[in-house]
Amino acid sequence: MREKVHEPLFHIVKRKSLNWYRAWGIRILAILIAFALDALITTMVTGLNPVGVYGAIFKGSFGTARKFWVLMQNIAILLCVSIAVTPAFKMKFWNVGGEGQILVGALATAACMILLGDLPTAALLPIMIVASIAAGALWGVIPAFFKAYWNTNETLFTLMMNYVATQLVAFFVIVWEVPKGAGQIGIINQSTQNGWFPSIGNNKYLINILVVAALTVFVYFYLRYSKHGYEISVVGGSEKTARYIGIKVEKVIMRTMALSGALCGIAGLLLVAGTNHTVTTSISGGRGFTAVMVAWLAQFNPFAMILTSFLIVFMERGASAISSDFGLNASYADILTGVILFCIIASEFFVNYQLIFRKKERKED
Amino acid sequence: MRNITKTFGSTVANENAQLDIYRGEILAILGENGSGKTTLMNMLAGIYYPDSGQIYYDGKEIVIASPGDAFSYGIGMIHQHFKLVNVLSAAENVALGLKEKGRFNIKKVAARIRELCDQYGFELDPEEKIYNMSVSQKQTVEIIKVLYRGADILILDEPTAVLTPQETEKLFRVLRNMRDAGKAVVIITHKMSEVEELSDRVVVLRKGAYVGDVLTKDTNAEEMTNMLVGHKVTLEIVRPEPVNPKPRIEVKDLVVRSEEGILKLKNISFTAKSGEILGIAGVSGNGQKELLEAIAGLQPVESGSIRYIRDDGGSDELVGRDPYDIQRMGVSLSFVPEDRLGMGLVGSMDITENMMLRSYRRGHTFLLDQKKPHSVAEDVVHDLSVNTPNLETPVRRLSGGNVQKVLVGREIASAPKVLLTAYAVRGLDINSSYTIYDLINEQKKQGVAVIYVGEDLDVLLALADRILVLCDGQVSGIVDARETDKYEVGMMMTRLSKKEKEA
Numbered sequence: 001m002r003e004k005v006h007e008p009l010f011h012i013v014k015r016k017s018l019n020w021y022r023a024w025g026i027r028i029l030a031i032l033i034a035f036a037l038d039a040l041i042t043t044m045v046t047g048l049n050p051v052g053v054y055g056a057i058f059k060g061s062f063g064t065a066r067k068f069w070v071l072m073q074n075i076a077i078l079l080c081v082s083i084a085v086t087p088a089f090k091m092k093f094w095n096v097g098g099e100g101q102i103l104v105g106a107l108a109t110a111a112c113m114i115l116l117g118d119l120p121t122a123a124l125l126p127i128m129i130v131a132s133i134a135a136g137a138l139w140g141v142i143p144a145f146f147k148a149y150w151n152t153n154e155t156l157f158t159l160m161m162n163y164v165a166t167q168l169v170a171f172f173v174i175v176w177e178v179p180k181g182a183g184q185i186g187i188i189n190q191s192t193q194n195g196w197f198p199s200i201g202n203n204k205y206l207i208n209i210l211v212v213a214a215l216t217v218f219v220y221f222y223l224r225y226s227k228h229g230y231e232i233s234v235v236g237g238s239e240k241t242a243r244y245i246g247i248k249v250e251k252v253i254m255r256t257m258a259l260s261g262a263l264c265g266i267a268g269l270l271l272v273a274g275t276n277h278t279v280t281t282s283i284s285g286g287r288g289f290t291a292v293m294v295a296w297l298a299q300f301n302p303f304a305m306i307l308t309s310f311l312i313v314f315m316e317r318g319a320s321a322i323s324s325d326f327g328l329n330a331s332y333a334d335i336l337t338g339v340i341l342f343c344i345i346a347s348e349f350f351v352n353y354q355l356i357f358r359k360k361e362r363k364e365d
Numbered sequence: 366m367r368n369i370t371k372t373f374g375s376t377v378a379n380e381n382a383q384l385d386i387y388r389g390e391i392l393a394i395l396g397e398n399g400s401g402k403t404t405l406m407n408m409l410a411g412i413y414y415p416d417s418g419q420i421y422y423d424g425k426e427i428v429i430a431s432p433g434d435a436f437s438y439g440i441g442m443i444h445q446h447f448k449l450v451n452v453l454s455a456a457e458n459v460a461l462g463l464k465e466k467g468r469f470n471i472k473k474v475a476a477r478i479r480e481l482c483d484q485y486g487f488e489l490d491p492e493e494k495i496y497n498m499s500v501s502q503k504q505t506v507e508i509i510k511v512l513y514r515g516a517d518i519l520i521l522d523e524p525t526a527v528l529t530p531q532e533t534e535k536l537f538r539v540l541r542n543m544r545d546a547g548k549a550v551v552i553i554t555h556k557m558s559e560v561e562e563l564s565d566r567v568v569v570l571r572k573g574a575y576v577g578d579v580l581t582k583d584t585n586a587e588e589m590t591n592m593l594v595g596h597k598v599t600l601e602i603v604r605p606e607p608v609n610p611k612p613r614i615e616v617k618d619l620v621v622r623s624e625e626g627i628l629k630l631k632n633i634s635f636t637a638k639s640g641e642i643l644g645i646a647g648v649s650g651n652g653q654k655e656l657l658e659a660i661a662g663l664q665p666v667e668s669g670s671i672r673y674i675r676d677d678g679g680s681d682e683l684v685g686r687d688p689y690d691i692q693r694m695g696v697s698l699s700f701v702p703e704d705r706l707g708m709g710l711v712g713s714m715d716i717t718e719n720m721m722l723r724s725y726r727r728g729h730t731f732l733l734d735q736k737k738p739h740s741v742a743e744d745v746v747h748d749l750s751v752n753t754p755n756l757e758t759p760v761r762r763l764s765g766g767n768v769q770k771v772l773v774g775r776e777i778a779s780a781p782k783v784l785l786t787a788y789a790v791r792g793l794d795i796n797s798s799y800t801i802y803d804l805i806n807e808q809k810k811q812g813v814a815v816i817y818v819g820e821d822l823d824v825l826l827a828l829a830d831r832i833l834v835l836c837d838g839q840v841s842g843i844v845d846a847r848e849t850d851k852y853e854v855g856m857m858m859t860r861l862s863k864k865e866k867e868a
Contacts, residue, residue, distance in 0.1 A: 225732050230725050233718070237711030243663060244700070244708050245722045246689025 030347030060321020073205035081291035084263030097158025098288025100165035105268025108135035110279040113195035136265020144257030148250035393564035397794030401573035410442035411435035441511030456491035610638035613814035619669035644829025652838040699781035712761030745774030766797030
């Protein structure tokens with residue numbers, strides 16, 4: 001038997017519940033700690049004044065009107081993908097195929113613009129919208145169908161669908177390359193601008209931003225107030241309970257993934273018709289994966305995703321700024337972003353658990 | 366154990382609890398749900414760590430910060446949910462995690478297990494795989510696992526909840542042998558009859574605090590219940606006479622196969638009548654679950670029929686329809702399944718959202734009606750005195766009894782004609798159990814056909830009008846609950862009698 005009594009310094013206890021403001025307080029504190037940590041690392045590693053570096057990050061995002069709109073446009077696209085994967089995630093369907101669904105949506109849009117390029121924008125646009133939505137939805141429904149009827153693993157399936165989509169785009173890039181042998185499509189309909197989103201005022205990104213804003217509101221209400229949204233929560237909460245009350249689980253899985261894919265398809269449409277006016281295999285830029293993180297950090301609340309996607313895009317934009325301003329390479333900004341994300345994710349632990357320090361109390365005798 | 370306090374968030378599980386355990390004694394810990402019995406024992410077994418307070422062992426203060434620490438003091442706990450690896454044999458399960466010096470020798474382990482079996486009177490084949498074992502055999506493995514590690518203090522958390530009366534007797538014999546061999550045995554239980562039969566001393570906990578400590582021979586069920594609840598209660602289940610019973614559900618030659626192709630129900634036939642409680646007895650896993658799920662439209666049926674007889678005498682076939690179809694046919698059927706959070710409710714949703722499960726399809730718009738379920742939720746919480754901070758609390762945060770009240774409340778809120786319940790009071794304390802019995806009786810008085818699957822024979826005999834006994838997927842008899850006794854039903858549960866065709 002042991003001689004001495006060693007009491008553990010603290011132990012971990014699950015919190016019963018936490019006010020929303022205290023929970024957010026913890027999260028904000030985590031971000032502040034992250035910034036302080038980042039500052040410390042910056043000074044130690046590079047010897048630069050961290051305030052200057054943060055200033056550069058800020059300027060890189062907000063410095064000029066153009067930079068600001070690029071920032072907003074990037075947030076919009078990332079937000080669009082994030083709200084797209086959210087219904088699936090609420091259903092506990094781990095859709096990591098956002099990337100592929102964006103790509104096929106983009107490809108469908110580009111195909112319409114190239115093949116029907118003679119049509120005026122007013123006629124072409126509806127076709128592009130339908131095509132991109134249909135393509136994205138199809139890409140979402142295929143894994144959903146196999147999951148619903150044969151219980152295949154949706155994570156692997158959607159992941160594989162990404163590769164298929166990438167190769168499809170690669171194939172058509174060669175088919176439609178301009179000029180032959182260039183290995184890229186180039187700007188589609190550059191002279192006619194057929195199928196391009198019109199600029200509002202002088203702003204060519206405003207349409208993208210407005211579309212995503214509307215979709216965000218839609219997804220919020222769909223999940224929170226519609227019967228479909230309720231069914232998604234029930235299926236996600238317990239498939240058995242869903243069957244118990246007679247929800248056709250297969251149908252809900254397929255319907256939800258069609259929606260998820262369709263929204264990704266729209267993201268593809270925005271990228272091609274609104275932003276890039278071309279299609280490449282890297283057009284989605286990993287947003288299908290980043291969106292998973294954005295959605296998760298926001299706890300699947302579409303409005304909170306505005307904040308989380310802002311944070312991530314802001315850091316990315318700032319990163320490219322400091323790499324040019326200070327001659328630090330872009331990976332350095334990734335380190336800073338990594339520290340911030342780590343702190344945010346770790347803060348969830350403190351939202352759910354607390355440490356209890358054992359009170360020092362003396363024995364009676 | 367002295368002045369033990371443990372809190373979970375704002376919930377106090379134990380407050381200044383104290384407890385003495387003596388060698389050579391069987392101690393029963395009695396308490397309602399959420400009175401902190403299991404938490405207190407978990408702290409002794411090293412699963413949880415107390416916020417404050419001291420534990421003494423042979424007069425010396427000790428610290429138990431992990432199950433390993435607990436074992437080093439000879440404290441072992443047998444949990445309600447077994448922690449065994451299904452594909453391994455009994456001996457292999459016992460050997461898991463052992464840190465013995467020398468080469469690993471499964472034969473030696475098996476031999477030692479046989480020795481332990483002989484010593485205390487267990488029946489167990491160490492070579493047998495867990496998946497081939499009955500619940501009671503699995504429990505034996507758990508007990509051996511603890512004994513093998515040299516435990517002197519055995520803690521059993523509701524060990525009889527899953528056993529037949531015969532198996533319970535066997536377990537009690539073994540526990541008495543252990544006591545006589547000088548070990549300390551602690552059992553956590555709700556069941557008065559077991560406390561009286563088995564224990565030497567009883568400790569009563571109420572709301573996490575220690576209420577009292579009495580020698581079993583100096584007390585009786587009435588007194589213990591009063592200590593338990595804090596005020597006087599009567600321990601009687603009323604059984605009103607059925608009013609105007611008419612056939613409501615007619616099951617004929619029902620055959621059900623599980624997904625693995627195992628025959629779960631073999632030619633089941635019976636009739637459930639309105640205004641009557643049909644009790645279903647049987648060792649768990651003998652087809653009760655499949656029977657209820659088949660009626661509720663959740664279980665594919667191989668052959669046979671289930672007919673719902675309407676008030677006007679016409680009847681509808683329920684086989685081959687899913688729960689939504691059944692609802693749309695106008696058959697008002699409620700089902701309180703065994704796995705409350707897994708099947709009847711969604712744990713992450715709040716009470717209001719759980720109330721919507723049955724009714725959310727109402728209305729022709731795309732949008733949900735959240736107002737009506739909210740008022741239903743208010744009514745259920747008020748009428749059944751559900752103990753919850755508010756209606757927005759996820760139901761999985763509620764205690765077992767309150768979860769069950771939410772589920773039963775929702776199921777009877779739709780004014781059903783048929784009420785199916787599976788182990789409606791499993792894990793519930795005395796107070797909550799009686800609330801549920803009253804609710805079920807209330808439904809019976811309103812002419813509902815109740816099918817009540819139960820495990821406590823005393824309750825089944827007192828509550829039901831007729832009892833159908835299932836054994837190995839067959840009806841081994843349907844008896845009048847007023848004219849039978851525990852032992853007849855117990856025998857029927859384990860052996861098929863010839864009375865099959867009578868009903």
